[in-house]
């Protein structure tokens with residue numbers, strides 16, 4: 001360990017999505033970087049202990065994919081060549097919102113469908129091509145070295161030998177994810193406590209991989225069944241991924257988690273707000289067992305608020321903010337924060353005040369995703385957290401109206417998708433043209449059946465002759 005640890009001018013703690021991208025930015029702008037990771041990496045891209053969430057569906061939204069591409073050009077090509085799906089929205093994903101099926105029309109946004117281990121190993125391989133970056137696996141970050149005004153490195157411990165060391169650095173990034181101890185580490189340097197907001201729907205996931213029936217391979221759309229605040233809070237996503245497979249995650253809120261035994265899982269999937277996912281998996285070949293996971297809450301830590309902030313230290317990724325994963329925002333936020341790190345470094349230079357500026361930019365990057373996730377989750381009775389303020393209630397009422405209009409008016413659907421995928425600010429939904437379309441009385445009711453094309457219905461019938469998911473007239477909640 002000692003040899004590797006001497007090299008970095010910057011140190012990044014945690015080699016997940018945020019850590020890898022931050023390392024790429026720092027190498028480009030500061031020089032040698034040491035990336036410290038608790039896990040050791042094997043040759044294959046199997047899920048690892050430090051990222052238990054990686055067994056579950058992880059979609060990379062267009063904003064995150066564009067940010068990754070900007071930082072590491074060519075990555076999207078590598079992913080799609082390796083079998084990842086570039087899924088046009090809303091064309092290639094059928095989404096059942098609380099208000100009905102989203103209309104399907106030519107692509108306005110996109111997402112990348114692949115397994116999280118494949119995405120991460122692709123990023124890792126790409127980042128480690130840079131000889132200025134050294135990855136040291138099997139090492140725990142245990143604290144910060146320095147004082148309240150200046151972080152001078154990280155305290156680390158070799159997991160195999162138990163040896164501890166101080167890893168000196170001019171710039172330290174904490175990207176250790178949802179379990180980050182940054183607030184405690186900062187307190188250890190004598191800094192004030194960090195404010196935290198928590199809105200917790202108590203979401204639980206269960207996931208299984210499938211090989212689709214041959215008639216449904218490759219071009220069949222992804223499916224997303226969102227939870228309805230007026231219903232039981234169940235949700236599901238079926239995402240095509242590399243290797244001609246589907247990853248199917250189903251979820252429920254506190255008190256209604258999906259079972260992880262085979263029969264229970266299948267039954268739960270069939271009783272989502274619409275049976276389509278259940279019918280599709282009934283026709284598919286299961287690959288391995290069902291895995292469960294209790295997800296972290298929506299938790300936002302306000303590292304941008306304390307009066308005093310040390311030079312040379314920033315916190316990024318899930319360590320700053322975790323979201324209900326059903327909204328698919330976490331990895332994109334990590335990528336957008338890495339872009340913010342790069343832009344702030346370029347604009348401000350490696351000078352006093354840099355860390356504070358980066359931390360504020362990182363906070364701005366989470367703002368809209370936080371408003372979406374916490375606002376939506378606080379509408380469920382299962383959710384714990386602060387009661388919504390009057391302003392929250394007005395926002396939530398408007399969001400509901402946007403959802404209703406988006407289910408029938410493609411212009412509003414497109415505006416909503418731009419905001420949801422973080423390609424446009426949330427405030428863009430208040431632009432006069434959109435607001436006017438939201439207020440107009442809808443001319444028709446939302447679709448009650450998934451907007452499948454004729455060839456897709458034919459493929460579905462081939463795979464599953466008794467499937468009723470595409471029957472006309474079927475009510476989403478029936």
Ligand SMILES: Cc1cc2nc3c(=O)[nH]c(=O)nc-3n(C[C@H](O)[C@H](O)[C@H](O)COP(=O)(O)OP(=O)(O)OC[C@H]3O[C@@H](n4cnc5c(N)ncnc54)[C@H](O)[C@@H]3O)c2cc1C
Pocket residue numbers: 013014015016017018019036037038039049050051053056057058059060061139140141142175176177178179205293295296316317318319325326327328329330331332333334
């Ligand atoms: C069930 C589930 C589904 C999700 N689905 C989506 C989705 O569809 N789309 C999306 O964008 N996001 C999704 N997310 C969120 C996504 O997983 C995170 O937002 C993303 O991984 C954040 O990246 P990160 O690098 O901050 O943290 P992580 O990816 O968790 O990485 C943290 C790294 O730090 C390491 N580490 C931890 N502690 C230490 C330590 N003390 N010392 C050294 N190393 C340490 C860990 O081993 C890990 O490698 C989902 C999350 C869950 C729970």
